[in-house]
Amino acid sequence: MYAYDELDRTIVNERVSEFRDQVARRLSGELTEDEFKTLRLMNGVYLQLHAYMLRIAIPYGTLSSRQMRALAHVARKYDRGYGHFTTRQNIQFHWIKLADLPDAMADLAEVGIHGMQTSGNCTRNVTADQWAGVVPGEIEDPRIWAEIIRQYSTLHPEFSFLPRKFKFAITASDHDRAAIKVHDIGLRIHRNAEGEVGFEVLVGGGLGRTPFLAKTINEFVSHRDILSYVESILRVYNQYGRRDNIYKARIKILVHELGIEKFKQEVEEEWRHVRDGVLALDPSEIEEIRSRFMYPAYETLSDQPEELRKAALNPNFERWRENSVAAHKVPGYAIVTLSLKPVGGTPGDATAQQMDRIADLADKYSFGEIRVGHEQNLALPHVAQRDLPALWRALDEAGVATPNVNLVSDIISCPGLDYCSLANARSIPIAQELTRRFANPDTAALIGRLHINISGCINACGHHHVGHIGILGVEKSGEEFYQITIGGRADEQAELGTLVGPAVPHEQVADVIEDIVEAYLALRQRPDELFVDVVKRLGVAPFKERVYATR
């Protein structure tokens, strides 16, 4: 966990106080909606179909049990008893009243969390690998850098009104769980040929109406230089990014139109001026941030304890362990993913009761720490392997031990037309039907790793372009239709999916997905040839033929 200092607390408390005044002035009529809208959006307050929505940032996906209890409290006291974890390490409350927002924010501020910069044309919540700091083989904890960028970008006066929103993601592992190639800036921590640790900087990734994978702008930027390099990118974007057309305002369009070489020239020219200025990071400053991340006092334990060997005799436990438990960098410990994807449920939703229970279990089994992943699941990052059987039983009772992590029913989905004012079609009912179709755990295990992503509109909050199977809701003559893409992926081998064919109506989507999965099972050469690898090998043609031959 990172220990926030007095400055952080002051900023958050002052913001709550300002917002309380702004809400009072709006409710008295002193502020018009036009005047107020900008102010509320700066605090993550949107207006959705039925109510206001409050989006709360969970920087780099790390939550304390105390913070989780505060989220449960807000869900219970000010909302309808649940919250929705998003694809960007945020949580949203969908039913909150304007008059209650300042009190809800004040309650969250007590534990250091807030909605600042979860909306608006500024740097958004900086996201990172949800297994940061605990996964084996990681070069260093990427959250240190996420925190440095968070501090640098919070209320940054020059970048508070960018042409459009701006998203960072950071990873320090070979396997990218942070989807860095679909972010405005992606940072991959790695070692250069000399063995120094630094950053590969990628720029111009993003989904939405015009999807692009990020391109490498610099293979290696040192610790010292990373902030000045990032600032140079932001400056070039702030100067040249389009403000005349919202659909062409993201940095991905600028990078695409200029070309990465020209864009890089502009950035490096800017960098020449700022590289040795105030943003050059001194090792002591980096160490100061690093020292504020507190790591647990792990016991000296061995892998594969007796408790685990005994529990392995239970096939239900083994099924859960196989896809929910991952290796930890410390012997005798494990990382445990909590599925927020029960059969027939809403992907990413958790009740206040579940949040409280997870907080209790984090205290008991994970040194009080919880992680939030962009796949809309949670994780307990420091679980002693001997505790896994007891933890599994407790998670199962709490409804967050569905053994489907990374399988076909572990669906990523935006809220869609059930909640969102931008959506054209519903996402959640599609996800729910698919989880019912693939509810049999034996079938899911047979299919293997398969990510389905659903978005209710082209804004792509469900990241459908990078789903192994992507489903995009569109509206045609007042009816819900869905375009289906296959072959996308969000990891280190990121790809954008390819459209299979014409959009299909709502009631046919689950059948079509079943056809695609059946085609995959027939086409794969070995049980471990993943769906995406078959699409890569054969293209969309055999899947298209299967889907449309009888439709």
Add this chain to the structure above:
Amino acid sequence: MTSPLQQKIKISGPSIVTANRTRDGAVIYRTSSHDWSVKLDDAAVVRTADDARALLTDAAADDLGAIGPYIAPVDVTDHGIAPGNLREKIRQQGVTIDLLVSA
């Protein structure tokens, strides 16, 4: 963003004006008595572009009470007024999924 009042208004059938209530975001409908109601059946129904513009102008004047008024299609039946598209149906009837916790 262009205000709805600055846009050309075209309607193809019976329509109403709807918005969200400022204090809690609830879905509301403009009535013929220059007020708002949470019931669609209370909404003033217009059938011409001129009437729609007049109703929208009246609604937009209440910036304190409502956010983002706009014209939406409806079907008028023997049983009352029904939403004219899925979006409005969801706004009127709520989400189409079971909530984890009852409201």
